[in-house]
Amino acid sequence: MKGAHxxxxxxxxxxxxxxxxxxxxxxxxxMPAAERDRALGVHNTMIKELNExxxxxxxxxxxxxxxxxxxxxxxxxxxxxxxPFGEAKEFLAGVWAIDVDSLERALEVAAPVxxxxxxxxxxxxxxxxxxx
Amino acid sequence: xxxPGVEGLLRDLAPQVxxxxxxxxxxxxxxxxxxxxxxxxxxxxxxEQGVPENPRGWLITVGARRLTDQxxxxxxxxxxxxxxxxxxPPVELVSPAADEDLPSDxxxxxxxxxxxxxxxxxxxxxxxxxxxxVGGLTTAQIAQAFFVPEATMxxxxxxxxxxxxxxxxxxxxxxEAERAERLGVVLHVLYLIFNEGYTTSTGPDxxxxxxxxxxxxxxxxxxxxxxxxxxxxxxxxxxLLTDARRAARAAPDGSLxxxxxxxxxxxxxxxxxxxxALISESLTRAxxxxxxxxxxxxxxxxxxxxxEDTDWREIVALYDLLARLAPNPMVTLNQAVAVAMVDGPRxxxxxxxxxxxxxxxxxxxxxDAVRAHLLEMAGEHAEARESYWSAARRTTSxxxxxxxxxxxxxxxxxxxxxx
Numbered sequence: 001m002k003g004a005h006x007x008x009x010x011x012x013x014x015x016x017x018x019x020x021x022x023x024x025x026x027x028x029x030x031m032p033a034a035e036r037d038r039a040l041g042v043h044n045t046m047i048k049e050l051n052e053x054x055x056x057x058x059x060x061x062x063x064x065x066x067x068x069x070x071x072x073x074x075x076x077x078x079x080x081x082x083x084p085f086g087e088a089k090e091f092l093a094g095v096w097a098i099d100v101d102s103l104e105r106a107l108e109v110a111a112p113v114x115x116x117x118x119x120x121x122x123x124x125x126x127x128x129x130x131x132x
Numbered sequence: 133x134x135x136p137g138v139e140g141l142l143r144d145l146a147p148q149v150x151x152x153x154x155x156x157x158x159x160x161x162x163x164x165x166x167x168x169x170x171x172x173x174x175x176x177x178x179x180e181q182g183v184p185e186n187p188r189g190w191l192i193t194v195g196a197r198r199l200t201d202q203x204x205x206x207x208x209x210x211x212x213x214x215x216x217x218x219x220x221p222p223v224e225l226v227s228p229a230a231d232e233d234l235p236s237d238x239x240x241x242x243x244x245x246x247x248x249x250x251x252x253x254x255x256x257x258x259x260x261x262x263x264x265x266v267g268g269l270t271t272a273q274i275a276q277a278f279f280v281p282e283a284t285m286x287x288x289x290x291x292x293x294x295x296x297x298x299x300x301x302x303x304x305x306x307x308e309a310e311r312a313e314r315l316g317v318v319l320h321v322l323y324l325i326f327n328e329g330y331t332t333s334t335g336p337d338x339x340x341x342x343x344x345x346x347x348x349x350x351x352x353x354x355x356x357x358x359x360x361x362x363x364x365x366x367x368x369x370x371x372l373l374t375d376a377r378r379a380a381r382a383a384p385d386g387s388l389x390x391x392x393x394x395x396x397x398x399x400x401x402x403x404x405x406x407x408x409a410l411i412s413e414s415l416t417r418a419x420x421x422x423x424x425x426x427x428x429x430x431x432x433x434x435x436x437x438x439x440e441d442t443d444w445r446e447i448v449a450l451y452d453l454l455a456r457l458a459p460n461p462m463v464t465l466n467q468a469v470a471v472a473m474v475d476g477p478r479x480x481x482x483x484x485x486x487x488x489x490x491x492x493x494x495x496x497x498x499x500d501a502v503r504a505h506l507l508e509m510a511g512e513h514a515e516a517r518e519s520y521w522s523a524a525r526r527t528t529s530x531x532x533x534x535x536x537x538x539x540x541x542x543x544x545x546x547x548x549x550x551x
Contacts, residue, residue, distance in 0.1 A: 054288025129388050129527075
């Protein structure tokens with residue numbers, strides 16, 4: 001094990017996370033238009049803030065799950081079927097990649113988005129490493 | 133592609149030019165942009181047309197011209213917008229002749245470092261701004277070094293400069309009472325820059341600027357400006373003694389090589405000599421601090437010709453001091469490894485027991501990794517393997533995960549089959 005450090009969190013300058021936003025299309029479809037605009041405004045405000053602070057790497061919205069193709073290999077032969085895999089009601093709808101100071105900051109930016117959706121915050125792996 | 137000579141020269145001149153323009157025009161924020169443009173102009177022109185006789189003067193002239201243009205157009209806009217602005221003095225009165233070279237101040241680099249590492253900025257921003265303003269790196273190079281898009285980095289730097297402006301901080305030495313604390317931030321920023329470069333150096337990547345070299349270069353400048361400061365010397369020594377092992381730290385396939393298995397013939401003898409001299413001298417006279425102790429520990433490792441020659445008793449003594457001076461669970465983890473080498477794995481595991489439930493280590497893979505290592509030493513193969521797997525799951529480093537998985541698999545091969 002190499003090195004001793006000022007603290008576990010001060011080991012590296014920044015940490016990359018993806019914020020995965022899982023949405024139930026029915027929830028959004030049934031929402032009154034004004035409420036949907038307000039809720040989407042919360043997302044957009046946060047994206048704007050991340051962009052202006054230099055913490056946003058990229059942001060993507062995913063097309064409706066209706067258009068999903070699922071591929072499974074059956075006996076070595078890939079079989080493509082229409083529609084998403086499984087019976088889930090929530091689908092991946094958005095992916096943000098961010099570069100922030102800490103997990104606390106990642107959770108802070110992800111929290112407002114969880115109003116109607118389920119949000120996962122996952123750290124990205126990288127090629128840095130300490131010899132032990 | 134730039135000639136390395138030009139690139140090196142520009143990096144050296146960047147803080148001097150920035151300081152001169154900041155002093156002349158009174159605004160760090162606008163001067164910083166102008167210097168970037170002057171540096172970019174030089175980087176394209178000099179390799180083709182040759183380096184001018186007075187490169188520093190050339191950069192100041194180009195930067196000043198840029199700044200003057202900027203001020204002129206700002207004023208023109210202000211005049212158009214309000215009649216009162218017409219009362220502002222013309223640009224010619226506030227800016228001296230563009231080719232006038234001002235004498236440089238020895239402490240310029242120091243003032244710039246204090247400004248870039250202003251406590252109002254997040255560490256991420258401090259690092260980016262220091263690399264640009266003091267290191268003379270372009271935004272594109274800094275973005276490349278941190279694996280983010282250039283637009284992200286540009287935004288981060290611009291926000292950092294706005295924050296500095298908002299604090300009203302000046303291009304000046306901080307008050308004496310704050311000096312020590314502010315210097316601590318500067319050292320930590322340099323340490324972060326070094327680490328970022330060192331920990332990602334698992335393969336040759338010629339596109340990436342060498343952050344380790346950049347951190348060492350700035351630390352050398354700092355040492356020249358503050359020769360009496362023990363922690364400045366300690367940090368520089370720590371960087372040299374760590375960087376000395378760089379060629380041996382990873383195999384050609386990018387996998388990590390642990391310290392005991394490294395080919396010590398690949399270690400950089402010059403860096404080790406410089407680092408050892410620096411830390412030895414500092415320890416005899418300066419007030420002791422965490423960077424000096426870490427450097428002293430690195431020196432003991434680097435001075436052992438073979439792993440079995442390592443003076444582990446000395447290392448334990450140094451970790452005891454470090455744990456008292458700057459207690460922190462990461463120190464205890466390293467201390468446990470050293471204690472295990474002197475008093476056996478059980479003693480090391482006892483020390484780890486004190487870290488159970490420490491919230492600062494929650495989810496951190498290093499506790500499991502050290503425990504695995506000590507359990508393996510103790511011959512407790514099943515438990516060791518479990519801890520290796522647990523550490524492998526928790527690390528976010530791909531090379532570390534491979535290493536930990538390989539260790540777990542190796543025990544699997546040699547040990548009795550698990551219950």
